[in-house]
Each structure stands twice: as C-alpha cells, then as structure tokens.
Amino acid sequence: MATHQPKLEAPAATPATRRRLVGVSTKMYFSAARTASFVSSILTLLATSPSPSPNPLETIDIFIIPDHITLASVARQVSAAPSPADRVLVGAQDCHSALSGAFTGAVSPAVLAEVGCRIVELGHAERRRLFGETDASVAEKAKAVVACGMVPLVCVGEREVGVMGDAAEEVMVQVRSVLAAVPGDAEVVLAYEPVWAIGAAAPAGVEHVCGVVRMVRGSDEVNGRIGLTRIVYGGSAGPGLFRRLAGEVDGLFLGRFAHEPEGFYKTICEVADMG
C-alpha cells in the first residue's frame, strides 16, 4: 500500500494554474456491459481527438467513476488504452474507512488503490441520505483515502434552496470537517453539489454556484491550505454549463448528462476550452 500521496499535478494557488478537472459517476445506472462500452467509446474519442487542437488530456484531468464491481476492469481498459487516453483517472463511488477487517460488504481503500483507483468520491448526497453517511464518517474515509495514496473527492452541498450566505455556511461545516481530518498538504477535490440540484431538470443558477464557491474558496480553511484544493460543480451539469461558471469553478462533476459518450466528450472539450 502506498503511504504517501502522489499529486495529480503540482500544487498551485491561482485559478489560472489549477488544472481543470471533469468527470462522471455512473452511480448505479449502468449494466456491466454498458459501462465497458461507455468507457471504450470515451477512450476512443480521447485517443483520436482531432488535431491541431491539443488533446484535452494534455491540459485537463478527466475521471470516470463506475460502480465497485466494474472498477477493476475499467482500470484495465484505461491502462490498455493508447496514450494519452491511458491518463484518464478511474475513481470509486465510496469506500470504508478501515483498510481491512471484518466489515462484510464493504470495500477497502487499500484494495481500491491496489486495482488502479486514483480518486474516491465520498459523502455524496445520496450516500448521506440513504446510507447514513455523516460529516464524521466522510472525514474518516477521506483520511484513509489519502493514506492509501488516492485523492478524496468530497461532495458537499446545502439541502434546501436558499440564499447564498446560508448555503455557504452549511457547506463550510462539511468542508471544515473533512479538511480537519486530512493532512494540509494532501490533494483534495471538493464537489459542490447543492442537494436540490441533483437529479433535477437543470443545474443551480450560475450566480448561486459562483457565489457559494467564491465564499468556500475564500475561506481560511481552503485558502490557507498548502495542498491542491480544486472545487468542481455537480448537480444536473452538462454541455454548455462550464463556460458560464469558468473563473469560479475548476471543473464539473457530471451524472445523467454524461451518460452518452458524445455528450461527455462535448463537455470535456468545453472544459478544456476546445469546444
């Protein structure tokens, strides 16, 4: 097991130097066959990305988070892809905070790392609501993910529609909890996902997202970190959104609107500033 945390990139303090990031979680939507075919299509699009534009993987990070069952085979698909498609990061939708032991049905972060997982999503609103995840359990898991050499992608977001200041306050409680648990130099991705915007017809308003992200980014807890801290937006995100949020968010975390490989690729190109 790795005991240090390899950076996806060197830490950077300014929006201009924080490398953008875009990815998708397939949640529990896909069959194993559809996951394999989705990944294969994306890798083909990335491997054959038209010149003279630089390949998106030259300038941004791209991640795919399949279900636990298909994760190892997706990692193999990615590592067998022609460069630069083999740089796609494979992620997990959750993990346990212990590395091994009598935890029937749970998934060890050490095993995730062993099979090629690079990034672990934690504290998604569905896991908080349906599986009893709390800020404390998410923080413990984030610590374990970092100890296993992976990057925690921690979902944070307010539960109800409301004003920006209240939303930022609710989000900051979640952010503080996780940042207090991981080393200050560890790389962290915060996915700002207002709970009410997940599974909706449209994303949260641009002004709201930018305002909340600005407050989180400007907080001492985030601003004062040494480790790279990127903030992406999720919640009914899709093609056409990133340009409207650019400058405030470092990328997007997609769900349903990336289920078609072409739609995901279109968003990838927009985040990479190519589309």
Ligand SMILES: O=C[C@H](O)COP(=O)(O)O
């Ligand atoms: O994991 C992704 C987010 O929960 C967003 O999902 P959604 O775009 O389907 O609302």
